[in-house]
Amino acid sequence: MVPSRFPILATLVLALVAFPLPGRAEDAPSASALEDEVQDLKQAVVALNRDLFILEEELLFPSSTQVQVFLSLDVGTFFALESVQLELDGKEVANHLYTPREVEALHRGGVQRLHLANLDRGDHELVALFTGRGPNDRDYRRGAELSFEKTLGPKYVELRIRDSEALQQPEFDIREWE
Amino acid sequence: MSRAGAQPLRRARLRPSFLRVLLLALALGSAAGLSWTATAAERREPTEVRDLAYGDVLFHYFAGDRFGAIVRLEVAQAQALLEHHGDDALLLHGGLALDYGLRRRAREILFGLLDETHTADVRRRARLALARDAWRRGDPAETLDVLEPVELETRGTLRDEVQLLRALALLAVDRPDAAADTLAGWESKDRMAPFAHFNRAVALVRSGRPDEGLALLDTVGRDPVTPAPLRDRANLAAGYSLLETREPDRAAERFGRIRLEGPYATQGLLGAGWAAADAGRLQAALGPWTRLTTQPAFDPAVQEALIALPYVYAQTLDPLSAAARFEASIGRLDDERGRIAEAEDALAAGGLLDGIALLVADPGAPAEALVERVPPSLALFVGELVASNRFRGHLERLRDLEEIQAGLEDWREKIENFDLMLATREARWAERAPTVQDPRIAEAADDFVARRDALVETFEARLASDDPMALLTEEEADAHARLEAVRTRLERLPADPALEALRDKQRVLAGVVRWQATREHAERIWGARKALAEVDAQLAELDDRRAGLEVALVEARTGFEGFAGRIDEARDRIETLLPRVRGARATETEALVALAREQLDARSERLRLQIAEARFELARLYERAALAGGPTP
Numbered sequence: 001m002v003p004s005r006f007p008i009l010a011t012l013v014l015a016l017v018a019f020p021l022p023g024r025a026e027d028a029p030s031a032s033a034l035e036d037e038v039q040d041l042k043q044a045v046v047a048l049n050r051d052l053f054i055l056e057e058e059l060l061f062p063s064s065t066q067v068q069v070f071l072s073l074d075v076g077t078f079f080a081l082e083s084v085q086l087e088l089d090g091k092e093v094a095n096h097l098y099t100p101r102e103v104e105a106l107h108r109g110g111v112q113r114l115h116l117a118n119l120d121r122g123d124h125e126l127v128a129l130f131t132g133r134g135p136n137d138r139d140y141r142r143g144a145e146l147s148f149e150k151t152l153g154p155k156y157v158e159l160r161i162r163d164s165e166a167l168q169q170p171e172f173d174i175r176e177w178e
Numbered sequence: 179m180s181r182a183g184a185q186p187l188r189r190a191r192l193r194p195s196f197l198r199v200l201l202l203a204l205a206l207g208s209a210a211g212l213s214w215t216a217t218a219a220e221r222r223e224p225t226e227v228r229d230l231a232y233g234d235v236l237f238h239y240f241a242g243d244r245f246g247a248i249v250r251l252e253v254a255q256a257q258a259l260l261e262h263h264g265d266d267a268l269l270l271h272g273g274l275a276l277d278y279g280l281r282r283r284a285r286e287i288l289f290g291l292l293d294e295t296h297t298a299d300v301r302r303r304a305r306l307a308l309a310r311d312a313w314r315r316g317d318p319a320e321t322l323d324v325l326e327p328v329e330l331e332t333r334g335t336l337r338d339e340v341q342l343l344r345a346l347a348l349l350a351v352d353r354p355d356a357a358a359d360t361l362a363g364w365e366s367k368d369r370m371a372p373f374a375h376f377n378r379a380v381a382l383v384r385s386g387r388p389d390e391g392l393a394l395l396d397t398v399g400r401d402p403v404t405p406a407p408l409r410d411r412a413n414l415a416a417g418y419s420l421l422e423t424r425e426p427d428r429a430a431e432r433f434g435r436i437r438l439e440g441p442y443a444t445q446g447l448l449g450a451g452w453a454a455a456d457a458g459r460l461q462a463a464l465g466p467w468t469r470l471t472t473q474p475a476f477d478p479a480v481q482e483a484l485i486a487l488p489y490v491y492a493q494t495l496d497p498l499s500a501a502a503r504f505e506a507s508i509g510r511l512d513d514e515r516g517r518i519a520e521a522e523d524a525l526a527a528g529g530l531l532d533g534i535a536l537l538v539a540d541p542g543a544p545a546e547a548l549v550e551r552v553p554p555s556l557a558l559f560v561g562e563l564v565a566s567n568r569f570r571g572h573l574e575r576l577r578d579l580e581e582i583q584a585g586l587e588d589w590r591e592k593i594e595n596f597d598l599m600l601a602t603r604e605a606r607w608a609e610r611a612p613t614v615q616d617p618r619i620a621e622a623a624d625d626f627v628a629r630r631d632a633l634v635e636t637f638e639a640r641l642a643s644d645d646p647m648a649l650l651t652e653e654e655a656d657a658h659a660r661l662e663a664v665r666t667r668l669e670r671l672p673a674d675p676a677l678e679a680l681r682d683k684q685r686v687l688a689g690v691v692r693w694q695a696t697r698e699h700a701e702r703i704w705g706a707r708k709a710l711a712e713v714d715a716q717l718a719e720l721d722d723r724r725a726g727l728e729v730a731l732v733e734a735r736t737g738f739e740g741f742a743g744r745i746d747e748a749r750d751r752i753e754t755l756l757p758r759v760r761g762a763r764a765t766e767t768e769a770l771v772a773l774a775r776e777q778l779d780a781r782s783e784r785l786r787l788q789i790a791e792a793r794f795e796l797a798r799l800y801e802r803a804a805l806a807g808g809p810t811p
Contacts, residue, residue: 034769035279038575038762041755043280045582046245048751050252052589055744059596070230105240109226111233156230177230 057116065118066154069094069126073106075163079140079170080133081106084159086115087127093117114159119150128159130172146174228262229254232270239274245581248274265291265300272304276311279578284311302328306336309343318350338370345377354384372404376412383419392416399435409435410442417449426456444470444479451486460490471507475514476558481785484510485792492799504796511789518782520555525778529553530771533560538576545573556774559781563774572770579763586759590752596745604738611734614727623720630713637706646699647692649706654691661688 057066071084081103086094094115098106106112127145134140146157156177164171227233231254239247251271254260260267268287275284284307291304305324312320325344341360348357358381364374376398382391398404399412413435420429430453436446447466454462467490470483488503524530533551537543545564549557563569613619640648650658664684671677695702 034762034765035571035575037758038579038766039279039281041758041762042278042578042582043283044751044755045586045759046249046252046278046280048748048755049249049585049589050256051744052593052748053249053253054256055596055741055748056592059599059741068230070233072227072233099241102237102241105237108236108240109233110237110240111227111230112237113230113234158230
C-alpha cells in the first residue's frame with residue numbers, strides 16, 4: 001500500500017487546495033493564445049466604442065446645443081434615494097429608478113450622467129423631483145429647480161443631494177458647471 | 179494492535195511530499211477573503227470629484243459596469259475632460275484596464291507612472307496594482323520585483339497589503355525565512371491580521387522553526403476572531419505538521435478542532451485517522467475513517483479512506499474480513515468511475531453547454547449556479563469545476579464576450595440611425611444650399627453696393643457746392659420746392675400792393691428754411707457721414723456673412739463627408755469584430771468543456787489507480803492466505 005499511496009494523497013492535497021484561492025491562481029490560465037486573442041478583441045472593442053461614443057455625441061449632440069445633467073450624492077445619511085424625475089422646460093425628459101448598486105456607486109463618489117440633450121440658445125428651466133426615504137424612514141419627495149441660459153458652448157448642470165447637519169434634513173440643489 | 183502494528187503503514191515515505199505540498203498550498207491559499215483585485219477605483223472611501231466626467235467613470239465602475247467605465251474614461255481622455263485628475267485618472271485607467279483583462283494596456287499605463295515625475299504616492303499605488311496583477315498571474319518573482327522599491331512607511335491598509343503580498347511572493351519563491359521576517363513586524367489588527375499570522379506560521383514551519391510556527395498556528399486555530407475556515411485550515415496544517423514531526427497525539431488534538439461541517443472536515447477526519455494509526459491506536463483510526471466511508475465516494479478523502487480502512491483490517495485487526503472490505507471498496511470506487519463515465523457521456527452530448535449559456539446570459543448568477551443548470555449526472559462534478567480559477571477565467575471572458583457581442587450588435591443598429599441622421603442633415607443642407615447660392619442674392623448685394631456708391635457720389639457733390647440748401651431734409655426740400663413755386667407764381671402776377679404781403683410772407687418762409695438749413699449744416703454733414711458709415715458697416719457685414727456662408731457650404735460638404743467616412747469606418751470595424759467575437763466565444767466554450775473533460779479524466783485516472791492498488795492488495799491477501807494454508811479470506 002505504501003509506495004502507491006502517494007499519488008492518491010497528492011491528489012487529496014490538490015483537492016484540499018482547490019477550495020479557497022481567489023487571490024493567486026496556481027491553476028490560472030497562462031497567457032494563452034486564446035487569452036491574448038480575447039485581450040486584443042477587448043482592446044479593439046474599447047477603442048471602437050470610444051470612437052463611436054464620440055461620433056454619436058458630435059453627430060447627435062453638437063456642442064453648440066448640448067446640455068448634460070449629472071447627479072451626485074454627498075453622504076446621504078438623511079435620504080435614501082429611490083428615483084429622480086427630470087423636467088426641462090415643462091417636459092419630462094428623464095425618469096430613473098435606482099438599484100441598490102447604483103445608490104452605492106453614488107455614495108462612493110460616482111456621478112451619474114442622468115441626461116444628455118439638445119437645447120437652443122436662450123433661457124430654460126430645469127426641474128428635478130427626488131423621491132426616496134427621508135429621516136425616520138418616511139416617504140420623502142422634494143424638488144429643486146434652476147433657470148439657466150444656454151449659450152453657445154456645451155452646458156453642464158449638476159443635481160446635488162447633500163446632508164444638512166444643522167437641519168438634520170437632506171438638501172437638494174442644482175448648480176451649473178463652468 | 180501494537181505500535182509495531184502501526185509501522186507497516188510506513189507513512190514516513192508519504193509525509194514529506196504531502197506536507198510540503200500541503201503547506202505550500204496553505205500558504206498560497208491564505209489570501210482567501212482578501213481583495214487582490216483592488217484598484218485605485220476600489221477604495222471604499224468616497225472620492226472627491228473635480229471633473230464630472232471622472233465621476234461618471236466612477237459611477238459606472240462602482241455600479242459594476244467595467245466596460246462602460248473604461249470606455250467612458252477613454253472618451254473623457256480623448257475629449258480632454260479630466261484635466262483636474264491627472265495621475266489619478268491614469269491610475270484609474272490602469273486599474274480599470276487590469277480589471278477588464280487588458281493587461282498589456284494596463285501595464286503600459288502603470289509602468290508609465292513609475293518614473294520620478296510622478297509623486298511617491300502615485301508610484302506606490304501603481305506598483306501595488308502591478309504587484310497584484312503579477313501575483314494573480316502566478317508570477318511571484320515579478321511581484322517581488324515591482325514591490326521591491328515600495329517603502330513601508332505608510333500606515334494602514336496599503337502597508338498591510340504590501341507586506342502580505344510580499345510575504346506570499348517570498349513563500350512562493352521558496353524563501354520562507356524572508357517571508358517570516360517580512361510578517362514579523364505586522365501591526366494592524368484588521369481583517370488581514372489572521373491571514374498574516376497564518377502565513378507567518380506557515381513560513382516559520384517551512385523555514386525550519388516548527389515550534390514557533392506551530393505555536394502561531396495554535397493561536398490562529400483557537401482565536402475566535404479568525405474566520406472559521408481559516409481556523410480549520412490552521413488546525414489542519416498544524417495537524418499534518420505534527421504528524422511529520424511524529425507527534426501524533428498533539429496532531430490528533432489539532433485535527434479534533436476542525437469543524438465537521440466545514441470545508442476541511444473530510445481532510446481533518448483523514449488526518450485524525452492517520453494520527454491514531456501513528457500512535458498505534460488502530461482501533462481509534464477506524465472511527466474517523468469509517469465515518470468518512472459513509473460519505474459519497476466523490477471526495478478524494480473518502481476514496482483514500484475506502485482503501486485505508488480495509489488495509490488496516492488486513493494488517494492487524496481482521497484479515498479475514500479485509501478481503502470483503504476491499505471488494506466493497508473496489509465496488510464503490512468502480513461505481514464512482516461509472517458515475518464519471520456517465521458524466522463524460524453527458525458532457526460529450528453537450529450537457530454543459532446549456533448551463534454555460536444560461537450562466538453567461540445572467541451575469542449576476544454565481545458560478546455555483548451551474549450545478550443547478552446541468553444534467554444530474556454532471557451536477558456532482560461541476561462543483562469542483564466551478565471552484566477552479568481556470569473555469570472562472572473562462573466564464574469571465576465568456577461573459578465579457580457576450581456583453582461585447584450584444585454591444586456590437588446594438589451599435590450595428592444604431593449606426594443605421596447615424597446614417598439616417600446624416601442623410602437628414604444632408605437633405606436639409608441640399609434644400610437650403612441653392613437658396614444661399616441663388617445668383618439673385620448676389621445681384622441684390624451688388625445693387626446695395628451700387629446704391630451706396632450713388633449715395634456717396636450725391637453727398638460728395640452736394641458737399642462740394644458748399645450750399646446748406648444742398649442738404650435739406652425731405653420735409654424742408656418739399657417746403658422749399660413749394661415756396662419756390664409760390665414765388666414763381668407771384669412773380670408772374672402784375673404788381674399789386676395787395677400781393678406784397680404774400681410776397682413778404684414767401685420770402686420770410688424761404689428765409690426760415692434757409693436759416694434752418696444753414697444752422698444745421700455742420701450737424702447734417704456729420705449725420706450724413708455717420709449714416710454712410712453705418713451703411714458701409716452693414717454692407718461689410720453682408721459681405722462677411724456671404725463669405726461665411728460660402729465657407730460653411732464648403733465645410734458642411736466636408737463635414738458630411740467626414741461623418742460619412744467615420745460612420746463607414748466604424749461600420750467596417752463592427753463587421754470585422756463581430757465574427758472574431760463569435761469565434762472567440764466558441765473557442766472559450768470549447769476550452770471550458772475541455773477543462774471539464776480534463777478534470778473528469780483526471781478523476782477517473784486517479785480512481786483507476788486506486789482500484790488497481792486495491793486489487794493488488796486484495797491479491798496479496800489471497801496469496802498470503804494461500805501460502806499460509808489457512809482459510810481463504
